[in-house]
Amino acid sequence: MxxxxxxxxxxxxxxxxxxxxxxxxxxxxxxxxxxxxxxxxxxxxxxxxxxxxxxxxxxxxxxxxxxxxxxxxxxxxxxxxxxxxxxxxxxxxxxxxxxxxxxxxxxxxxxxxxxxxxxxxxxxxxxxxxEDQGAFLVGTIAAIKSKTNEIGFIGGMDIPLIRRFETGYKAGAKYINPEIKILSAFVGISIEAWNNPTKAQEIALNQYRQGADIIFHAAGGSGLGVFNAAEKKENLKHKKYAIGCDSNQNWIKPGIILTSMTKxxxxxxxxxxxxxxxxxxxxxxxxxxxEHDGVNWAFDSYNEKLFTEKDLEKIERIKNDIITGKIPVPDYYNEVKK
The missing domain is CATH 3.40.50.2300 (Response regulator)
Structure with a gap:
């Protein structure tokens, strides 16, 4: 409070x-x-x-x-x-x-x-x-922590706002590793896509099986399905993580949710x-x-063991460089205007 x-x-x-x-x-x-x-x-x-x-x-x-x-x-x-x-x-x-x-x-x-x-x-x-800034930042985090050099993104409803998340996330990951592979999908094209965790879980399991070890969701209530998929173990060689969205969701599945992009x-x-x-x-x-904590990444007692001091220093440096403009962040809204 x-x-x-x-x-x-x-x-x-x-x-x-x-x-x-x-x-x-x-x-x-x-x-x-x-x-x-x-x-x-x-x-x-x-x-x-x-x-x-x-x-x-x-x-x-x-x-x-x-x-x-x-x-x-x-x-x-x-x-x-x-x-x-x-x-x-x-x-x-x-x-x-x-x-x-x-x-x-x-x-x-x-x-x-x-x-x-x-x-x-x-x-x-x-x-x-x-969202472009916040998604870029968690994209860099996903790339820093990925062991497979393959990550995923799952959006809820396919609309420009969620494309903005997707664009920022992909750019952030590629800022760290230009060769990283990024899988991307959307739950649907109607408002029901925000509350379909079963469909999101199916998509997430498919991405994990293809090699992604970290998935960022921007899918509202459907995101719970991504968390459930990360928790499953079948046919999965590497440990899987998810990244929450909008609120700090780290507490929902501690040790499985790598971080959350908060608003x-x-x-x-x-x-x-x-x-x-x-x-x-x-x-x-x-x-x-x-700059004013309108967006951020969540670091707390639920995920602190997942990051080293070196990780934290790198993330903080990237965050400051985004704020000062040293790192340019692409914005989907600007791209569609061209």
Whole structure:
């Protein structure tokens, strides 16, 4: 909790200043995407940030978090929140963005916060993260630790955001070892791809059997299937590892999850709610990277035995070189614009 409250970062782009005269104990409302608060990943991190704010900040006890499982329900929840005196409505993940965008003209005075997607409207704060930087860093870690010189990537839904993870991961691995082989696959092309651990496990087992000894997932709840595959032993010569995503997932299978590429989602939620309380809420697009712990790699008691001091020094040097620009990181978003 202390880390959440102390991780304050304000690297911003395309900012509009818009004051919001918050009432005492403002009501905060949050809509999670279909993966829900128990995904052990992105949604859970947002939910934990909300719970931290509820316990430590002066917000209304009527503040609410809702999992919107169906599209029809999603729009109904948004309307209910907008009519229910919510000082701000958080929308978590990319899947809710279209519904929010469709209803914004109906509620021009309602303040919205989108996490992991962008809508350029005067009453919206869009929060995004430098997945390219974080994925590049864990790509270097995978290449440093691989014994087979073959690693894997498994994305959830095949969309530009996850292609951004893939591009960064591949570039990071090749920065360490230009000859490394990287297997890549996606769980699917629909939103169900975020919650299909059985399919992800099948893909991961196939990659491990082909020779990969480390797989990075960017697949939401499906990533649990990658962890299960890493734990299996059949027909596997080398020990297998997985890399978690969005939240610190090292604890889920200690000694098997090499590390996790984290996003500062919980801290983002707390800091944004604090800005509402302080009358300093700002709209526009805000982007957070390695420099301000918006993305990072997870090192803790669950994986510390997997890294040597030499490994840690090398990883820290690479991280600093990314931050200073000494190491250029390719961004899929820039590539598709060419």
């Amino acid at each position: 202390k880390n959440i409250l102390s991780s304050i970062f304000f690297l911003s782009m395309s900012l509009h200043t818009q004051s919001i005269h918050a009432a005492p104990n403002p009501k905060i409302c949050m809509i999670l995407d279909k993966a829900g608060k128990d995904d052990r990943s992105f949604n859970q991190a947002a939910y934990e940030g909300f719970q931290t704010a509820l316990k430590t900040l002066p917000i209304s006890k009527e503040s609410k978090v809702i999992d919107a499982k169906e599209d029809a329900q999603l729009k109904q929840v948004i309307r209910s929140f907008a009519k229910g005196n919510c000082a701000v409505i958080f929308s978590i993940g990319i899947n809710n963005a279209d519904a929010i965008k469709a209803l914004i003209p109906t509620y021009p005075q309602q303040k919205f916060v989108l996490i992991d997607s962008i809508i350029n409207e005067k009453n919206v704060r869009s929060i995004v993260y430098r 500062g989602v919980a801290a983002t939620v707390v800091n944004t709610i604090q800005s509402v309380i302080d009358d300093k809420f700002m709209t526009g697009t805000h982007s957070y990277g390695l």
